[in-house]
Amino acid sequence: IFNYLHFGLTSVLLVGINSAFGLYRSVWYFAGSDEIVKSFLGALVNAVQLFLCDRLLFAKVLHTKGYLPYYAYILFFVLMFVATLIPRIGYRILRRYVHNLVGRRDGQKRIMIVGAGFMGNFIIDELRNGHYREGRPVIALDDNPAKYKKRINGVKIVGICDDLPRLTEKYKIDEIIFCIPSAAPARRRDLVNLAMGTKANVKISPSVQEFWENGNGAQRIRNVEISDLLSRPEVTLDKKICRYLIGKTILVTGGGGSIGSEICMQVARYNPDKIVIFDIYENCAFELFNALNEKYNGEIDVYVRIGSVRDTKRLDEVFAEFHPDVVFHAAAHKHVPLMETSPCEAVKNNVFGTYNVAVAADKFKVPKMVILSTDKAVNPTNVMGATKRLTEIIIQYMNTVSQNTRYAAVRFGNVLGSHGSVIPIFQHQIAQGGPVCVTHKDITRYFMTIPEAAQLVCQAGGLALGGEVFVLDMGEPVKIMDLAKNLIRLSGYTLGVDMDIKYTGLRPGEKLYEELLVKEEGIQKTENNLIYIGKPLEFNEVHFLSGLRELEEAAMNESLNVKQIVSEIVPTYHIRQEDLKRDEAVNKELRELGKISHEKPVM
Numbered sequence: 001i002f003n004y005l006h007f008g009l010t011s012v013l014l015v016g017i018n019s020a021f022g023l024y025r026s027v028w029y030f031a032g033s034d035e036i037v038k039s040f041l042g043a044l045v046n047a048v049q050l051f052l053c054d055r056l057l058f059a060k061v062l063h064t065k066g067y068l069p070y071y072a073y074i075l076f077f078v079l080m081f082v083a084t085l086i087p088r089i090g091y092r093i094l095r096r097y098v099h100n101l102v103g104r105r106d107g108q109k110r111i112m113i114v115g116a117g118f119m120g121n122f123i124i125d126e127l128r129n130g131h132y133r134e135g136r137p138v139i140a141l142d143d144n145p146a147k148y149k150k151r152i153n154g155v156k157i158v159g160i161c162d163d164l165p166r167l168t169e170k171y172k173i174d175e176i177i178f179c180i181p182s183a184a185p186a187r188r189r190d191l192v193n194l195a196m197g198t199k200a201n202v203k204i205s206p207s208v209q210e211f212w213e214n215g216n217g218a219q220r221i222r223n224v225e226i227s228d229l230l231s232r233p234e235v236t237l238d239k240k241i242c243r244y245l246i247g248k249t250i251l252v253t254g255g256g257g258s259i260g261s262e263i264c265m266q267v268a269r270y271n272p273d274k275i276v277i278f279d280i281y282e283n284c285a286f287e288l289f290n291a292l293n294e295k296y297n298g299e300i301d302v303y304v305r306i307g308s309v310r311d312t313k314r315l316d317e318v319f320a321e322f323h324p325d326v327v328f329h330a331a332a333h334k335h336v337p338l339m340e341t342s343p344c345e346a347v348k349n350n351v352f353g354t355y356n357v358a359v360a361a362d363k364f365k366v367p368k369m370v371i372l373s374t375d376k377a378v379n380p381t382n383v384m385g386a387t388k389r390l391t392e393i394i395i396q397y398m399n400t401v402s403q404n405t406r407y408a409a410v411r412f413g414n415v416l417g418s419h420g421s422v423i424p425i426f427q428h429q430i431a432q433g434g435p436v437c438v439t440h441k442d443i444t445r446y447f448m449t450i451p452e453a454a455q456l457v458c459q460a461g462g463l464a465l466g467g468e469v470f471v472l473d474m475g476e477p478v479k480i481m482d483l484a485k486n487l488i489r490l491s492g493y494t495l496g497v498d499m500d501i502k503y504t505g506l507r508p509g510e511k512l513y514e515e516l517l518v519k520e521e522g523i524q525k526t527e528n529n530l531i532y533i534g535k536p537l538e539f540n541e542v543h544f545l546s547g548l549r550e551l552e553e554a555a556m557n558e559s560l561n562v563k564q565i566v567s568e569i570v571p572t573y574h575i576r577q578e579d580l581k582r583d584e585a586v587n588k589e590l591r592e593l594g595k596i597s598h599e600k601p602v603m
Contacts, residue, residue, distance in 0.1 A: 006058055013049050014080075018042050023084055039085040047077035109135030112173045112200070114161055114191065115180035116142035116152040119205050123179050123221065124153040134221075139171050161191050168198045177221060179205040192224055196489050224490055241462035242455075244326075244368075245270040251324035251366075252277055253309055253357055254331030256284030258418040259372065262454035263328050268292055270458075274301045276322050279331070280308045309353030312360070319364040326461055329357050329371040332388070336376070339384040340508040340579065341586075343562045347555040350387035351394070355548075358398045358407065365404040370461045371395055373409045373469065375446055375514040379572050382509025386566045386573040392469055393539060393570075399467040400541075408464035411471045411534075413446025413514065415453050426484055430491045435502040436484045443506070444477040444513050459531065469534040477513065508579055544569065560587045 018024060021042040023035075051073045058064040111127070111134075113120045124137045140157045141164060142148075147157045159167055161180075168176065176195045180188055195202045203221045250267050254260040255277035261284065264275055275292065279285040285304045292302045303322070307314035309331045332350050333339055339346040354371055361369040373392050376385030395407035416423055422445075429436050448456075452472065460470040484501055493499040506512070524533040547569040554562045563583065567573045575583075 035088050043077050043080035109174040111135040111137045112176045113140040114178045116140045120179035121153050173200045175201045177203045241459045244462045248325035249274040252328045260330035261288045262450045266454040277304045315360045319360045327369040336382045336384050336509045337507045343383040344555045346387045351390045354391040361405045362402040371409050373411045378515040381511045389570050396467045406466040409469045410460045426487050435500040437504045443480045446474040471532045
């Protein structure tokens, strides 16, 4: 006998239970595993409430006649589960197949997914949810043989990653997306190089860390960058060593520059008490100040002080105001050709700017000071490298006379993406339609990324006992020619067809290759297998100090023989013959100009 009260009560309870489980608030288009679990639990609780109402409330309390058989409760659970789940999942499936049919007519990009794991599944899902506006995943590759011929989110796995070139051509792939964040860096680099040899566009999904930290979605997929093609994986250094920065006051000279600003960013991760940005150029310093305050929401005190490392009075003012615990000295002139034509400025800024900061650090009892040097300081052929070698000698000398400060130096290779580095120059030339200008077909350089450089500086401060020169294991040097070719490919051009390479000859002071250590320095490992220490070279302090005084006087008077004085202090500095001839010609013109300028003007 049908009971209206029984039906009405169980129906109201059913709606209330489904509402409590959020089944009426889900977006059907995105229905997935969450809806399956909620539908299952909702159906189970509804079956229990039907049993209690029927067998307890109506049969025992209200004494109504008749009650449902036991199989009815099980049948009710099954029907409820199916009835709530099918519309939601079915709607999504139906829309997927509708989009599949529409997509085939629209002729979207054909995408290959490399890596049939969590990230591959997520990227496929995002592409589908975006109605395939970014392209359609048609096949997937994975090195796990157990996945062969299976499907990931509806996309068939047709082979291993090494089959990439053949399958790209077979399936007419327009775009390859690498979704292998857990793969070894060397393996990932080799596969990217393999993909770069095809005609398809190549992109990389975010790492799992980027996925959780920076948001997700297909829009997070990025183009291949030149750092992905380095001859070695990017080095991640031991962060525990940097704990000495916690709660300290950190002063960074040249803090607004590309490396100086990254040092400030890296330092900020260790919750220092204060960060002081000292720079002569206010615009970059102001931008960094805003970026740090925006990122850390005022949790770290950040200060900007404008001034020059040449100005000892200004340095004393800043050191007296903040009394820093650690000084990172990044302020320097670094462009080789420019310093060849302005050697006095290189000496004033690089040599005596460093000396001024080192003296101030000792005067105000700063526990640690780390300076930034360069691989060009090893057997230098240019005045910039020679002045940097002088700065290394200065900090070694200061380490012997100071009772307050431990000094150390860090040698870099070329830093990818820093101001004036080769990558932005090549990118600008490509944007202008070429050609890409390479000085010599055999020229090589060591490369590191800006984060690597900043981490090395921070860790050198933690490892420094005094007077060391730290060097990062940067793998094998990279041919600039290969770098230019890769950038042309990454920009979507074909060498010799859309873009050419032009040889311009070595610039003043430039040599074909760089070195990281001279033989006499030897090599010593640290606790970190990727960081090495060069043994300090012995030097005559009396000779060095007298030479430094002579050099200061020559630089301040704009002497034409300043390079010669530098070479006397730095025996490993060898000026190239072509540069000597050029300097002699320039100096002759300047002398003639000096004679003319002293004559009285004709009235």
